[in-house]
Amino acid sequence: MGLLHNLKAKLSPAKDKVSGLAQQHGDKISHGLDKAAKVVDEKTKGKYSDRIRTGTGKAKGAMDRLAHKGDTGTGTGTVPPDTPAPPAS
Secondary structure (H helix, E strand, O other): OOHHHHHHHHHHHHHHHHHHHHHHHHHHHHHHHHHHHHHHHHHOOOOOHHHHHHHHHHHHHHHHHHOOOOOOOOOOOOOOOOOOOOOOO
16 A cells, blocks of 8 residues: 555544535634734735635635535435426426
8 A cells, every 4th residue: 555545544534524514614614714804904005915715715615515515416316405397298
């Protein structure tokens, strides 16, 4: 086995734990990101607003991926609850 394979095997439990925490506390993390972005934007007097907004969005996207929200392409065939079912033919 290669070094990378061994490393992935050893880090898998940590990734699962982080994923679980992201699922449980996603709203708190998102709120914290928004709050930090607001403070930084105020301190820089809006000079980097676009970059701050982009970074915040990327951080939230990464958190959603860790929490396995919005799994697409998994082939599970599940429909999100807010999506209406297709009409029966």
